[in-house]
Amino acid sequence: MMRKIVKYVLGDIIRNKMVLVYTILLFVISLSVFNIETNTSKGILSLLNIILLIVPLTCIIFSTIYIYNSSEFIELLVSQPIKRKTIWYSLYFGLVLSLSLAYIIGIGLPALYYFPNAKGAMILIVGLFLTWVFVSIALLIAGSSRDKTKGIAIAIVSWLFFAIFYDILVLFILFQFQDYPLEGAMIVLSFLNPIDLSRIQLLLQIDAAAIIGYTGAVFKIFFGRGLGILICILCMCAWFLVPLWLSVKIFQKRDI
Amino acid sequence: MIQAKHITKKFGRLKALDDVSVQMNAGECIAILGPNGCGKTTLLKTVLGMVMADRGEVMVKNELVKKSNWQYRRHIGYMPQIGRYPSNMKIADVINMMKDIRQNSNLNEELATAFDLPALSQKKMGNLSGGTTQKVSAVLAFMFNPDILILDEPTAGLDPLSSEKLKAKIKAENDKGKLVVITSHILSELDDLVTEVIYMQEGKIIFHKKIKTLQEETGEIKLSKAIASILQSAEK
Numbered sequence: 177m178m179r180k181i182v183k184y185v186l187g188d189i190i191r192n193k194m195v196l197v198y199t200i201l202l203f204v205i206s207l208s209v210f211n212i213e214t215n216t217s218k219g220i221l222s223l224l225n226i227i228l229l230i231v232p233l234t235c236i237i238f239s240t241i242y243i244y245n246s247s248e249f250i251e252l253l254v255s256q257p258i259k260r261k262t263i264w265y266s267l268y269f270g271l272v273l274s275l276s277l278a279y280i281i282g283i284g285l286p287a288l289y290y291f292p293n294a295k296g297a298m299i300l301i302v303g304l305f306l307t308w309v310f311v312s313i314a315l316l317i318a319g320s321s322r323d324k325t326k327g328i329a330i331a332i333v334s335w336l337f338f339a340i341f342y343d344i345l346v347l348f349i350l351f352q353f354q355d356y357p358l359e360g361a362m363i364v365l366s367f368l369n370p371i372d373l374s375r376i377q378l379l380l381q382i383d384a385a386a387i388i389g390y391t392g393a394v395f396k397i398f399f400g401r402g403l404g405i406l407i408c409i410l411c412m413c414a415w416f417l418v419p420l421w422l423s424v425k426i427f428q429k430r431d432i
Numbered sequence: 433m434i435q436a437k438h439i440t441k442k443f444g445r446l447k448a449l450d451d452v453s454v455q456m457n458a459g460e461c462i463a464i465l466g467p468n469g470c471g472k473t474t475l476l477k478t479v480l481g482m483v484m485a486d487r488g489e490v491m492v493k494n495e496l497v498k499k500s501n502w503q504y505r506r507h508i509g510y511m512p513q514i515g516r517y518p519s520n521m522k523i524a525d526v527i528n529m530m531k532d533i534r535q536n537s538n539l540n541e542e543l544a545t546a547f548d549l550p551a552l553s554q555k556k557m558g559n560l561s562g563g564t565t566q567k568v569s570a571v572l573a574f575m576f577n578p579d580i581l582i583l584d585e586p587t588a589g590l591d592p593l594s595s596e597k598l599k600a601k602i603k604a605e606n607d608k609g610k611l612v613v614i615t616s617h618i619l620s621e622l623d624d625l626v627t628e629v630i631y632m633q634e635g636k637i638i639f640h641k642k643i644k645t646l647q648e649e650t651g652e653i654k655l656s657k658a659i660a661s662i663l664q665s666a667e668k
Binding site: 177180181184188191246247248249251252253254255256257258259260428429431432 | 512
């Protein structure tokens, strides 16, 4: 049953031109970055900064709007002999599959073409994780709030928070408490932001020690490279599983 | 077929259903009547599991309605008051999707032919008039030969001719022994269909009577007059 509904959701998303535009955008960005930068690490870093902004933004906004616009579809299906869980997961998989595909075509494949090694693979993995996490957060937002305008506003604020304000907040804390040892606190803080986690994960991989940032450096000292990457991946898994699970619980109880 | 016991549902402070208990059996055609906002649709939606009751339980064909039970809905055909459909799907897409989901080989497509839907099948749901959307809803409700038909304001947006066709279909299915539950504002059109009447007000069932009893008690043959007379005598 899940496969059938995912098929309908996918068909609907593909007919919607947004995902195609997103794919082309990513493709243009990756090609231009790879062709302009001659230095590998520098190329990856420029690309990283763009990925860390654009992928979460697109995923969270597009998915939130998509869920609100699917209210008719949801309404139609809940009165049929289908588990609510199936409906909700189908929406998730439909979104995740299409946005992941867009990312793979737009950035993953070019990255693997220019860097056919662990670095290229890491770019692919980090972007996919970000996609899954932010679609999952979008489902939580759209599931919790009935008001579309409010939901989209929360989605934008969440993105601003994770992409921009969080770093400012961390810097502020660092500055205020500079007399104290903050390594442990910094590690905990980086767990709390999926975008930070992705950045650390990629930087650990490309060994850009000079630009790894404070949390990254602490991470490396604390866990070493291998364990550091593993912990990052586990945290990212928690970041898409927990919001998804919460959103299912909310959707199952919701009155349609 | 449907048993509701002590259902209570609150939306914020508003009590949409207040300790409602009701029994509906196969072969009956039950009209749920009452003013706007009296809880008719909420009652139907609790039966469908679209709204979860705060207290009480609903049984459909001896299966308890709860979060983890969804299979029982295969017995139900539901026609919503305002059918909302994905606007970029064509009529044919919606119908095929439902067939795909319900996997029922015993299809009943008389109504689709009666409404001449095949001719419109390439039209997008978003471009349909309210009446045509209603027709699609009706066709979907009857298509899978369910034992229970739940029709929320079925004739509200239909033209008189289509409305007659739908009523004939309701009557035919009811005569086959199916349970039909209808809500409607237009009492006159229910006269020749209904076997029982449930009257609701402010989330409570005021009375639940067989139409014959109702006619005998009030001495009125028309449903609208019988109900008016009961409500007047209740006020006194």
